[in-house]
Amino acid sequence: MKLPIVAYGDPVLRKKATDFEPQEIAGLKQLVADMYETMYNARGVGLAAPQVGLSKRLFVVDATPFDDEEPELKDFKKAFINPQIVEETGEEWPFNEGCLSIPDIREDVYRKPEVRLSYYDEDMQHHEEAFNGMAARIIQHEYDHIEGKLFTDKLSPLRKRLIEKRLNDISKGAVKVDYKMKFPAAKKGR
Structure with a gap:
């Protein structure tokens, strides 16, 4: 089932998410499947x-669209449950990122090239793995x-000011998207 994606400005995007508890595991596989369907429908690589x-x-990821640049990403599709970053290493590098919750805005963001993660898969098997x-x-x-942060938080104050109106327009629903979204500041009855 395709789920609506919440837009910039929704308070849920700013909350630090909580772990799944054992009693909440029922229905998790269906949620993961719904998130993949939603992500693919919106042509994303993560959700x-x-x-x-x-x-x-x-969160779920499918990095297959990048396999022409990094062949090891062919069929790189994973669900990460209760993940914790153990370590981030290397010299930060820029890449032009976008976000399904912030449509039509892309900006260069610097991130470290390697990350070690402790997480559970959708079968609740524990893993600790490095990715690069x-x-x-x-x-x-x-x-x-899941930490309540957005890629726009990593921008310089000047870049943030330059896109502020566009961000406010997104929260009001003044943006064209071809997937279902929920806009926190949209006027009712539109």
């Missing part, structure tokens, strides 16, 4: 639970979502 209105530590390159970047972007 975090807060982006569908659920303040839980879960584009996989690390996508994971860090989605991890920020």
Whole structure:
């Protein structure tokens, strides 16, 4: 089932998400499947639970679109449940990022090239794994979502001021998207 993606300005995007508890595991596989369907419908490569209105530590990624640049990303599709970053290493590098909750805005964001993550998969098997390159970047972007952070937080004060009106327009629903969204400041009856 395709879920609506919450837009910039929704308070759920600024909350630090909570872990899934054992009693909350029922229905998790269906939620993961719904998040993949939602992400693919919006042509994204990652989606975090807060982006569908659920303040839980879960995100899904599929970095396959980047396999032409990094062949090891072919079939790189994973769900990360209750993830914790253990370590980020290397010299930060820029990449032009976007976000399904902030449509039509892309900005260069600096991130470290390697990340070590402790997480559970959708079968609740524990893993500790290192990721690098584009996989690390996508994971860090989605991890920020479960920490209540957005890629726009990493911009300079000047860049933030330059996109402020566009961000406010997004929260009001004054943006064209071809996927279902919930806008926190949209006027009712539109």
